[in-house]
Amino acid sequence: MDTEFLNAMAAAGLAPVKPLALPEGRIVRFRVQGDKAGSRNGWAVLHQHPIPAGVFGSWKTGEQHTWKATTNETATPAERAELQRKLHAAQQARAAEEARVRAEAAARALKLWSGAKPATDDHPYLRAKGVHAYGLRALRDQLMVPARDADGRLHTLQFIGPDGSKRFLTGGRIAGCYYAIGRPDDALLLAEGYATAATLHQATGRAVAVCFNCGNLIAVARSLRAKFPRLRFVVCADNDAGTPGNPGLKAAHEAARAIGAGVAFPSFEGVAHV
Template sequence: MAGEWHTAVADFIGAMEMEGVKPTEPIAQRLASGELIRFHSDGDGKGRQNGWAILYLDDRPAGAFGNYRLGISRKWRVDRDLSLSPEEKRKLQEEWAAAKAKRKEERERSEGEAARDARDIWSSASPVSLEHPYLARKRLDPFLFREREGRLLVPMYDGSGSLWNLQRIAGDGTKRFLRGGRTDGLFFLMGDMSRKGEIVCIGEGVATMAAVCRSTGYPCIAAFSAKNLGAVARLWNSARPDLHFIICGDDDSHLPKNIGREVAEAAAHEIGAKVAFPLGRAA
């Protein structure tokens, strides 16, 4: 019977692919965890994870999947009963727990290596040139950044102030993180947050939040991505309950699913913050 559950996972992935949601990486073991996963799909841009899926492997397996870029959202289920004996369930649970522990170990190792690389790169980098095209175009404060091999370096910190990763921005605006590096819960801070009761703005991109900081005078925090916005908002709301937060959302109305607006509204609702959006579509 355990083999039928593995078949259910394969059937689920097959249903995804028939709908055009085609993972470019192995996801079977991650699906077996029963948690919502994100992954790179065929047709996604480099570094993007627009695919998502969740699968519940109970007596009648069911799940859902989709792709934010394609605007796809589908439900899926198995009609037949796949009840397992207690022994079969125990073996599967042990197998999935071992796979999950291995993934966690590999992820932590990769993130640790990237963090060491980030510290080495940051410490040896040069002051950013005032002629850097992205710096000049976005009117960024050069004293907050460094430069290496023509790329603007943005440090990515956790709540304790440890440097874990770097966002590297080319002159044309192409952005890359260090391969295998941590991104969850990391942020970049602009402005002075030492005063109690201060208004603080939290949003996605560094350039966007730099513009907000420049125009309002409020301290600003960049979370780097839509999927990281909620984690950063929760972190700061917990660490500094004396502050008044405004979530500055991207308006992705040009996409099939307005992720920027949805995640901003969700984050604002969760921490009891105000929310703001650009009057026109964000560039």
């Protein structure tokens, strides 16, 4: 049944890069095909008895899937109860492992951040984008952008190379975390990347939250709306006009609807507001 389970993982877009051993009832971490080298965002737990079943997912995307083998045999009430118990135990093991991984990443992020020097505007990426290093720090040639939750706790770091390449500290929490540029007064802007957020801050003087990617916009929006219930929010979208479905604009509108915010996005003619 390992093969059927692995096929289900592949069908969900979570196939492991290397062959995966699945010990009975033990959580296994692995690198998902398409993820960066060295990462282990995928996880899986498989039980063979009484009915082959398991749970798998990705800490990177937050998704979770349950699988059960197809069989012509009818399970007894005791077998069904045992299956539910094991699936529940698998989910608890996943949650405990995720908490451990997140805690280790947060501790590493704090150590790296505390030992780093302030970044300067001379960094090649900042010069290319024409923006300042608002509170950033540097590790060798890498800029570091801290990702914090609404309570200010550091969870992970984004590293930006001189060529603009970006990566996150492995295992760190991203969902709902952001980097704040400026202090909000009567309005707060939300943007995906650091360069866009810094440009907005320089142009408007407004506080901006860096959400890191479009998939994180809605989580950050809800978190900040809870923190600042009376503020006016504007979601400043990346207009991915050349990408099917325009994920940047779609995510911005979803986030705006979730918190009652406006949306601003660039167009070929200038800046459009809706």
